[in-house]
Amino acid sequence: MPVHTYTNWNSRPSDQAEQIEPYRKYIFICEGANTETFYFRRLIDLRKQLGIHPLIDIRLWEKTDEDRNLSYVKKLVRFAEKQKQNPENDFDLEHDKMVIVFDGDIFEEKVQGYHELIAAIEEKDIAAVTNPGFELFLLLHIEGSFEQYIQGHELEYLQRDRKGKYSHAYHVLLELTGMNAKSNARIGELADHVLVAIAQEKRINQDIHQLKGKVSSNVGKIIEDIIHENPHI
Numbered sequence: 061m062p063v064h065t066y067t068n069w070n071s072r073p074s075d076q077a078e079q080i081e082p083y084r085k086y087i088f089i090c091e092g093a094n095t096e097t098f099y100f101r102r103l104i105d106l107r108k109q110l111g112i113h114p115l116i117d118i119r120l121w122e123k124t125d126e127d128r129n130l131s132y133v134k135k136l137v138r139f140a141e142k143q144k145q146n147p148e149n150d151f152d153l154e155h156d157k158m159v160i161v162f163d164g165d166i167f168e169e170k171v172q173g174y175h176e177l178i179a180a181i182e183e184k185d186i187a188a189v190t191n192p193g194f195e196l197f198l199l200l201h202i203e204g205s206f207e208q209y210i211q212g213h214e215l216e217y218l219q220r221d222r223k224g225k226y227s228h229a230y231h232v233l234l235e236l237t238g239m240n241a242k243s244n245a246r247i248g249e250l251a252d253h254v255l256v257a258i259a260q261e262k263r264i265n266q267d268i269h270q271l272k273g274k275v276s277s278n279v280g281k282i283i284e285d286i287i288h289e290n291p292h293i
Contacts, residue, residue: 063089063121063122063143063149064121064124065120065121065122066100066101066104066119066122067104067117067119068104068105068107080114080115082115082116082117083115083116083155083291084116084117084155084156084157084291085118085119085151085152085155085156085157086116086117086118086119086156086159086186086286087118087119087120087121087151087159088119088120088159088161089120089121089123089136089139089140089143089159089160090120090161090162091132091133091136091161091162091163092161092163092194093123095194095195095198095241095242095247096161097120097122098241098244098246098247098248099194099198099247099248099250099251100118100120100161100248100251101248102248102249102250102251102252103118103248103251103254103283104118104119104120106251106252106254110254110287112286112287112289113289113290116286116289116291121143121149132166133160133166134173134177136160136162137160137177137180137181140158140160140185144158158184158185158186159185159186159188159282160181160185160186161188161189161194161279162187162188163189163190163191163192163193163194163226164190164191164192164271164276165193165226167271167272168192168218168272168273174271174272175269178268178269186282187268187278188279189271189276189277189279190276190277191265191271191274191276191277192217192218192226192229192275193226193229193230194241195230195232195233196210196217196229196277197257197261197279197280198229198241198247198250199229199232199233199236200256200257200277200280201253201256202236202250202256203253205236205260206260206263209232209236210264214274214275216228217229217275218273230242233247237250254280254283258280258281258283258284260280261277261278261280261281262280262281266280266281
């Protein structure tokens with residue numbers, strides 16, 4: 061079964077307008093079923109305001125039915141590869157790029173093979189990793205959050221709670237926004253401040269090859285690269 065694709069590429073002023081095919085599609089596929097979906101849907105709606113080149117499309121592939129809660133990143137990579145081969149999904153193997161979004165926290169202690177996984181993804185695609193989780197990247201959208209809530213508190217983000225979860229970023233985000241990032245779709249509105257996140261992310265570790273033990277994210281860097289891409293150069 062194909063994934064559900066979210067895009068605003070075909071919102072044309074009239075059906076008579078000439079349909080132009082994108083030069084490249086960046087397709088985001090996410091480990092999380094809710095929080096990341098809320099965010100990337102909003103980001104896609106902002107593509108014109110962000111000045112993304114008209115020939116660059118960004119899309120979200122949302123997992124459907126039995127695949128909706130497919131997590132564990134190695135399974136997600138296999139799933140993404142399968143979806144690329146499905147002609148219904150219109151993936152151009154030559155030009156299009158898959159962005160696989162996942163949390164680095166499972167590699168902090170128990171799961172091996174992180175570097176092999178990143179190398180395998182980067183052969184063809186783009187790995188977007190947050191450590192400990194996506195809420196950290198969302199936190200960066202709030203002006204001043206690096207100085208006030210991250211700098212000097214890095215160890216708190218990489219400590220597990222009594223349930224064994226890396227929940228600190230989630231709780232800080234909840235406190236600052238009043239929103240449960242896992243269930244409140246309005247958390248996606250933080251994408252309106254993505255330029256703040258891009259700037260603040262440069263103050264934490266963005267090198268996903270050196271992730272372990274570091275509060276990290278390269279999601280903003282990837283979005284910045286997409287904003288600046290010019291297919292004519």
